[in-house]
Amino acid sequence: DGGITQSPKYLFRKEGQNVTLSCEQNLNHDAMYWYRQDPGQGLRLIYYSQIVNDFQKGDIAEGYSVSREKKESFPLTVTSAQKNPTAFYLCASSTDRVGDQPQHFGDGTRLSIL
C-alpha cells in the first residue's frame, strides 16, 4: 500500500545537537510538507516543497532546515538553533501544487529533549 513513512517514531535530542527526521512517500506526490504540532496550537507549517530541489519556508522555519534531493524523500533537520524543539512533527504530501487536493499525513515523530 502507498503511504508516508516517518521515522523514527520517538527521538531524543541532547542540548546543542542537530537531529534529522525522515519522511519517505511512495505515493508519487509532487508536494511535501513538514508541520509542527504543539498541544492546543493546531498544526504550523515549517517548510514545504512543490518540486525536487526546491523548497519554501513556512510560518515557523527558524531553527529548521530541509532538503529535497529525491521526489520520495523530504528530511527535516532540527538544528541546535531551535531552542524549543520538543513537539510532535508531521510530514504530509499532496498530488498538486494548487491546493484542491488533500494532503496525506504520516504517523509523526515525537521529539523530546534529554
Place this chain on the structure above:
Amino acid sequence: AQSVTQPDIHITVSEGASLELRCNYSYGATPYLFWYVQSPGQGLQLLLKYFSGDTLVQGIKGFEAEFKRSQSSFNLRKPSVHWSDAAEYFCAMNSGYSTLTFGKGTMLLVSP
C-alpha cells in the same frame, strides 16, 4: 489575513447523540475546505473536503459537513456518535497556494 477558527477546544457528547463541530474561516473568496481527524499519537486522516458545488458534503465514517458562505462556516456533523469517534478534529483551509491553514482543533470526548 487568512485564518481558521474552531471555537470549541473540547466537546463532550453522549454515545448515540448527535454531534456538530464548528469551523469558521476568514478569506476573501471561497477556499478549499477540509476536515481531518487525529487519534492520539497518530497522523491526520481526511474525513471530507469541499471545493465547489453542493454545499453539503459527505465523508467517511458517517460524517458530513455543510458549507455556508454567508456565515463563512464549514461545520462538521454526525447524527449518532460512537465511542470510537473520540479524537481530535481539525478544520483546514487552502486558498489556492498549496499550503493549508489549520484551526487549533476540537477534542471530542464521548461519554457512555
